[in-house]
Each structure stands twice: as C-alpha cells, then as structure tokens.
Amino acid sequence: MILVQCAACAAPLGLSSGKKCGRCSTRYCGPACQEQHWKEGGHDKLCKKIKRAGGAEQYNANQKYTAAVTIAAEACADDTKGQTCYICTQALHWKTKEGLVRMCACRGTAGFAHVSCLAEQAKISVAEALENNLDGERWSSRWGRWDTCSLCEQEYHGVVRCALGWACWKTYVGRAENDWPRLGAMSALGNGLSVAKQYADALAVREAELAMKRRLGADEDSILVVQSNLASTYQFLGRREEALSLRRVVYSGRVNLVGEDHRGTLGAAVNYASTLFALDHYAEARALLRKTVPAAQRVLGENHMITLKMRKVYAQSLCGDPAATLDDLGEALTTLEETGRTARRVLGGSHPFVVDTERFLRGLLEALDAREASETGVDVNSVREAMEAMTPGDA
Incomplete structure (x- = not known):
C-alpha cells in the first residue's frame, strides 16, 4: 500500500x-x-x-511486488503448465525463479510470460519514449505496456494486472512527485488493486492521487480521470451515492471539455449508467445509453470494450426494472446474446466480462421461462443450447 x-x-x-x-x-x-x-x-x-532499499515507500513497493508476483503465478499455474515465456523463452525466470502468467485474450500457446519480463519490457518501452520525447498516442502506446498485452492488445486482468501495477509503482516511486511516470504509476497501481478486488487498498491510492494532483495543479482532464477511478472504487465498496455524485460530475465535465462523442466522454457515460443501474435508476440509465450507444458504435466500433459494456448495462437496465414487460425482457435477451457472442470472440471465453455476461444471460433465460418466454417471439431454446455448449475457456 x-x-x-x-x-x-x-x-x-x-x-x-x-x-x-x-x-x-x-x-x-x-x-x-x-x-x-x-x-x-x-x-x-x-x-x-x-x-x-531506497526508503520506506520503495521498500514497501518491492515487498508488495514480490508477493503479488507469487500470487499471480500461482493463479495461472494450471493454464501455463508446460509453456515458456514468449519474451525470455524460459519456463522459470532465470533470476527470480517465478512462474508464468497469462491474463489477456491471447489464444493457443501465445501470451505466456513472466511478470518480471513484462515489467522489463514496459520499462524499456517507456524509457525509449522519454528519451525521444514522444507524446500523444505514441507516448500512450509505450506506457500501455504496463497494463496491455503487446500481442493481443487487450488489457490484463485479475491478479496479473495487480502485479504489474506494483511493478510499475516500484519502478517509478523514487522519481520526483510531479514527474509524469510517477503520477502514472500511482494510477496504474490503483487500477491494478481495483481489478484484483483489493478495493480498500485501491481507495487509499485513489484518494492520495487526487489530493496530490490537486496540490500540484493538474489540468482538468487529469483530475477527471482520477475522479472517475475514485468513483469506481466507491461503488465497489458499496458507497454508491458518493459514486453516483462523482460519476455525474465526471460525465458533465467530459461533455464540456471534449464533447459528447469523444472516447473519454463515452467511457464516462457507461460508468455513469452502470452506477445509475446499481442504484435502481433504470429509466435514467436507459435514456443515457440510448443516446450514447449509437455514438460508441460509430466512434469506437462494435468490438470496443466501452461499446460492449454499454450494451450489457443497457440490457441489465431493461430486465432489472421491476416494471419490465416481456418485450423488454426479449430485447434484453437479444442484446445480451449478441454482446456475449462478440465479447467471447474478441476477449476469449475466460475473460471476466465474458464470464459475467454469460452468467447474467443464463439468469435472464430462467426469468423468461418463468414468464412464458414464448410470448416474446425470441427462440429461447436455441439461445440456451448455444450457451450450454460453451465452456469458460472457449474462444
């Protein structure tokens, strides 16, 4: 921490x-x-x-990183058995003796690596970006190696993302407080802790990051990013009213700063809608998503994670409403089935988003059965058969 x-x-x-x-x-x-x-x-x-070791903060980061790598390797042990790291080509890391991990959308034998190798790859990539004064998308793509697979270009998830968050923080914690890599590392750590469901620890990081950026006079875009992350943490901790208040601020801020069709605004919209849904504001969530889903499809495409999340939350807001009609349930079923199929193809069957979408879809099928689903005009049996034929690891 x-x-x-x-x-x-x-x-x-x-x-x-x-x-x-x-x-x-x-x-x-x-x-x-x-x-x-x-x-x-x-x-x-x-x-x-x-x-x-470099002082208390550095020592703590080193200790936490070592523990996180062990947890990640143990969690991936069954999936990585008999494989080698695509970076160093070894099964065990030559220096740390750590095992392999894989928590992305890579298929087959691709994507197996050591956290230490991934961290070193990211460190070199960022160092080159700093040396060459890269900015904009070129800088973002280099920094993205800390949380995104260089092979499949999908974000890491689970305990692997957490381990890389600690790797990032321990790499840059010794730099000046206003140095960009250190600021980015604090955000990467908060994201990793949150993805690994260590929400109380993530909250401390988020609050510290927001206080620090305000003190340093960070720009509005940077403040909005931290506020969005903090709102997510509030929601995970059950502090939903605080989350909703921040979500509203962030979405409004994004609209004013970059417009309704910007990727940042669309991301803020799906976060806002998810919190509205969590607080049972179904109609408000649907109204927001009916406006923003077409924009996400046009700007980002059907395969983008923001688009997929929007469609899932829209379906949930349809069927979660106690006043939902059979037509609403039928529309929700169709939307979830299409979203789940696309997500499985893009992310792989073991990705948490895919697993959760398919779990929700199974529950909806049961609800439709209970309400005489044949009246919706949807072929429930064919969807159920397709779902039952799937296993979590299918592509």
Missing part, C-alpha cells in the same frame, strides 16, 4: 502530516509511535535494510 498510515498504530496521515524516521522515512503519527515501533515493533532491525 502507498504509505499513508502510521507504521505503528495505522492512524491516517494523508500525504504530508505526521513524522518520518530520519534514516529510512518510515512514517508515524508522532514521536510516541516512532519510539514504540523502534522498541517493540521491530523497526530497529529493519531500519537499515529499508534505507538500503
């Missing part, structure tokens, strides 16, 4: 309050906690080691 708590009593410190160890920068809420931690908490034995 980014160090925003007292090492002795865990009291919240924010980014600047409290007291630091003069040798290793471990943070405390005051002299009493610092003394207690030295005498009873083991800091007397760790202080020099932490300093040699």
Whole structure:
C-alpha cells in the first residue's frame, strides 16, 4: 500500500502530516509511535535494510511486488503448465525463479510470460519514449505496456494486472512527485488493486492521487480521470451515492471539455449508467445509453470494450426494472446474446466480462421461462443450447 498510515498504530496521515524516521522515512503519527515501533515493533532491525532499499515507500513497493508476483503465478499455474515465456523463452525466470502468467485474450500457446519480463519490457518501452520525447498516442502506446498485452492488445486482468501495477509503482516511486511516470504509476497501481478486488487498498491510492494532483495543479482532464477511478472504487465498496455524485460530475465535465462523442466522454457515460443501474435508476440509465450507444458504435466500433459494456448495462437496465414487460425482457435477451457472442470472440471465453455476461444471460433465460418466454417471439431454446455448449475457456 502507498504509505499513508502510521507504521505503528495505522492512524491516517494523508500525504504530508505526521513524522518520518530520519534514516529510512518510515512514517508515524508522532514521536510516541516512532519510539514504540523502534522498541517493540521491530523497526530497529529493519531500519537499515529499508534505507538500503531506497526508503520506506520503495521498500514497501518491492515487498508488495514480490508477493503479488507469487500470487499471480500461482493463479495461472494450471493454464501455463508446460509453456515458456514468449519474451525470455524460459519456463522459470532465470533470476527470480517465478512462474508464468497469462491474463489477456491471447489464444493457443501465445501470451505466456513472466511478470518480471513484462515489467522489463514496459520499462524499456517507456524509457525509449522519454528519451525521444514522444507524446500523444505514441507516448500512450509505450506506457500501455504496463497494463496491455503487446500481442493481443487487450488489457490484463485479475491478479496479473495487480502485479504489474506494483511493478510499475516500484519502478517509478523514487522519481520526483510531479514527474509524469510517477503520477502514472500511482494510477496504474490503483487500477491494478481495483481489478484484483483489493478495493480498500485501491481507495487509499485513489484518494492520495487526487489530493496530490490537486496540490500540484493538474489540468482538468487529469483530475477527471482520477475522479472517475475514485468513483469506481466507491461503488465497489458499496458507497454508491458518493459514486453516483462523482460519476455525474465526471460525465458533465467530459461533455464540456471534449464533447459528447469523444472516447473519454463515452467511457464516462457507461460508468455513469452502470452506477445509475446499481442504484435502481433504470429509466435514467436507459435514456443515457440510448443516446450514447449509437455514438460508441460509430466512434469506437462494435468490438470496443466501452461499446460492449454499454450494451450489457443497457440490457441489465431493461430486465432489472421491476416494471419490465416481456418485450423488454426479449430485447434484453437479444442484446445480451449478441454482446456475449462478440465479447467471447474478441476477449476469449475466460475473460471476466465474458464470464459475467454469460452468467447474467443464463439468469435472464430462467426469468423468461418463468414468464412464458414464448410470448416474446425470441427462440429461447436455441439461445440456451448455444450457451450450454460453451465452456469458460472457449474462444
């Protein structure tokens, strides 16, 4: 975790309050906690080691990264058995002895790698971008190696994304606070923690990032990105009213900043709609998506993740409404079936979005059965047969 708590009593410190160890920068809420931690908490034995590692924040990042890599390799062990890393061509990493991972849309024998190799690849790519003063899309594509597979161009998910988030943070944490790679690394860490469902830890990162960017005078676009991520974390933690308030601010801000058809605005729209759905504001969610889905299809295409998410939330807002008619359920079924088929082709059958969409579709089929689905005019049996023929790993 980014160090925003007292090492002795865990009291919240924010980014600047409290007291630091003069040798290793471990943070405390005051002299009493610092003394207690030295005498009873083991800091007397760790202080020099932490300093040699680069200080408390760097030491913590290194430790968290090592643990995250172990978790990721263990989670992927069955899928990666008998394979080799496409970067170093070895089964076990020559230095760390870590196992392989694969959490993207690669098929067959492609895409197996060590987190350390992926991290080194990303580090080199970003270093080249910095050396050549790249910006815009060229910079984004290089930075994207921290969270996106270079082979299939799909984002990593699950514990692999979390491990790469820690890899990114430990790589750039030692840079100046206003240095862009360090700011980007904080965002990458928050995203990785959130994807791995470590929401409480992600919240601390998001709040620290927002406070820091406001203090540094970041531009509106950057602030909106952090607010959007913070809203997601609020929603995952069940703080839905706070999430909805931020979603509304972010969507409105995006419309004013870049217009309704911009990719950033469309992403904000699907996030806003998902929170409306979570709070049972079904009609409002549908109204927003009826306006934005056609824009996403036109600007981003049918295969884009934002378009797929929009169509899924639209279907959910149709059939989740207690006032839904059989026609509504039939439209939801058709939309989910088309979305699931496209997502499976693009992302692979094991991707969390695909698994969740197909699970929801099965539940809708049961609901249609209970309400005499034949009246919708939809061939429910054919859809069910297709669903039952699928397995989570199918492409």
